[in-house]
Amino acid sequence: MTEYRERSMMARAVQLAWRGRYSTHPNPRVGCVIARGDTILGEGWHERAGEAHAEARALSQAGAAARGATAYITLEPCSHFGRTPPCARALIDAGISRVFAATQDPNPSVSGRGVEMLREAGIRVSVGLLADEAAQLNPGFMKRMNTGRPWVRLKMAASLDGRTAMASGESQWITGDEARRDVQRLRAVSDAILTGVGTVLADNPSLTVRREELGDIGRATEPSRQPLRVIADRDARTPPAATILRGGKVHVFCASSTIDTAPAQDLAALGIRLKGVAWKDNGVDVAELLDSLGALGINELLVEAGPTLAGTFISENLVDELWLYQAPVFLGSTGRPTAHLPLETMAEKVEWTVKDRRQVGEDQRLILVRR
C-alpha cells in the first residue's frame, strides 16, 4: 500500500493539472509536484501548448533543492524534443532521485520511453499512483492517442417529459441561467463543438465561449482561444452571414460532391475550412467525422445538435458521455423529442449508467455513460 504522503502529493499534482483545464489543448493537462518528505519544493502545471511543461515549472521553482528530491507527475514525462526540451532529461539533470508518474503516456509511439530514460539514469520510477484520477484529466487526449478519435460529450437540455423544444422549434429557454453557465464551462474545456446545419439555420447560434458567462474560474488559466466550431452540412447550406462563422475557426463537413459547388466555394472564400466526408441515409458518417476531428488534434468534442445528429451519435453508440440538463417542466406531447431514435421493442432500449447527478440551479444535470 502506497503511503498517505505519496497519495497526497499526487493528489496535489492532479489538482494543479486541473488549472490547465481551459487552456492546454491540444496538449494534455499535466501537474507536477517536487517534494522532499512532507515539504513541497516546487509546483507546476502545464498552461498552454508551446509554453513550459509542468515538470519544467516545478523544477524551476524548486531550484537547487530538487537534487535528491521526489517528483510526482500526473503523466509520464516526455522523452523527446517537441516545442520544449524533454522533461525526463530535465528531471535527470536536476538530480531528482525518485519519480511517481500517475499514468503512462498514452501515445503508443512514445509510451514508456520517458520512464525508461529515467530508469536508465538510475532513478526509481513507479507508475500508477492515482491513475484513475489522472486519467480523468485527459479523457480526450487518452482516447485520441488510443483510437484516433476525440472523447465525445453529447449535451442536451430537455424537459422532464423528454422534449427539447416546442413543435415550432421554440426552445429558449428550457433550462435556467446556472445550467447555461455550466454549459459555457463545458464548451470551454472542449477543443471543438459540433452542430448540424439544421441547428445553424433554425437557431443561428454562436457556439462560442462567452468569457463573462464562465464566471469565476478560480486559479485556472484563462481560456486561450475559442473551441473549433464544426458544422455537419451536407450541401453547404450554412449562410455566409451565420453568427457561428464569426468569432473563431470554423470547419464545415459536407458531402464530397458538395466541395466544388458555389455555396461551398462561397464559404471557402470566407476562410472557412471545408472537408468532404461520406453521408448516409441518417446523416453524416459520424465515424468518419470523428476520425477527421481526431486527425485535427481534437481531444474533447462537444456535440450540441438537434435530434437527428444527436440520435445518430446515440444509435451508433459513439457517445462517451451524455450531459443531460433536465428542467423541472413539461413541454407537452407535441414538443420535439430528445433525440431522433426510432426503437421498436423494450429490448432495444438504450441503457445508461448515471456517472454524476447534480443540481444546477433549478435544473438537474446528469452525466450518463452507456451501460
Added chain:
Amino acid sequence: MTEYRERSMMARAVQLAWRGRYSTHPNPRVGCVIARGDTILGEGWHERAGEAHAEARALSQAGAAARGATAYITLEPCSHFGRTPPCARALIDAGISRVFAATQDPNPSVSGRGVEMLREAGIRVSVGLLADEAAQLNPGFMKRMNTGRPWVRLKMAASLDGRTAMASGESQWITGDEARRDVQRLRAVSDAILTGVGTVLADNPSLTVRREELGDIGRATEPSRQPLRVIADRDARTPPAATILRGGKVHVFCASSTIDTAPAQDLAALGIRLKGVAWKDNGVDVAELLDSLGALGINELLVEAGPTLAGTFISENLVDELWLYQAPVFLGSTGRPTAHLPLETMAEKVEWTVKDRRQVGEDQRLILVRR
C-alpha cells in the same frame, strides 16, 4: 418560542401517527403522547376506523398517572360521538391539565369544538405546534374536508427521454424492482386508485397492493384492505373477466347514458358499482369525478393511467403531486409520450417545483408540485 421538550413530544406523536399510514382510511392518521415533564406516560395512535382513537389509547396506557399531565395530539380531539366516544371528553375525565394540538380539525362543521370543550373544562390548550408536519400526515383528509375532493397523486414511470412505453404499448419493465416496490407502498397509503379503461384493456392490471411486495413496513399497522379501484370507462368496455375486477371493491365511472346499456348491466351484475358522470371531448369530466370520489370518503387518490387521462389531470391543473419515476434509459423517439398534453408555445409550459428527489434503486423518484 416553544420549548424543545414540547416539540420533541409532538414530534413523537407525529411519528406514532405515521404507524397508521396504511390502515386508518377513511379516518385521519393521528398520534398522541401523554407526558409529565420529560416522562412519557402513554402513547397511542389511531389504527383503524371503528377502533380506538389515538387519545383513548394513550390515556389507557397512562392510566391514573394522566391526572395533571400534558397531552400532545397531532389533530384537535373530536368533540362528538362517532363510532367512539368524544376524545375531548376523555381527556377532561382523565384530568389532563394541558393540551397541545398540532392542527385544528379541518372539518368545518366540527373545527374548534374540541378545543372549546377542553377550554371550557379549564384546560390550557395550544394549537399549531408542528402544524406543517402534522398536516402532512393527512393531505387527503385535510383537502377533502376543505374542498370535498381527494388529494391527487399522479404516478408515472418514464424514461429519461420522456417515454412511458414503446409505440406497440410494450412497457414492462421500464423501472426496476425497487421502484415497483415503492409504488406498492404508494398504493397502500391510497384510498383509491384510478385508471382508464384503455389501460385495463391494454395491460389488464390488478392495481392491488401485493403485501409480499410491500416489504418491511416497520411498526406500521398492516394494511387492512385493498384500495378502491376506480375505472374511467365511458362505454363500460371493461371486460367482465378483467383482473382488476377481482381482489376488492371496484367502481366504474361511465357516461350517464351508458348506465342502462347491456355492458354496464353486465358489470353491475358482478357487483361492480357504476356511476354516470359527464364526459368531455378529452375524456371524463375529472372535476366531477373528484367530487364523486370525495363524496365516497376517498382522502388520497392515486392516478395510474395512460397518457390521455394523465394529460387531462395535468392540463386541468388537478394534480396535487406528480410522482415521477425516471429510469436511466432512452426508449426512443417513437415511444409513447409521458402525458397527452398538446402545448403550442414555451409560455404554456407546465412548471413544477421539486418537492422531493431521491434515488430508488437505479431509478430516480421525483415528487413534483405545480409551481
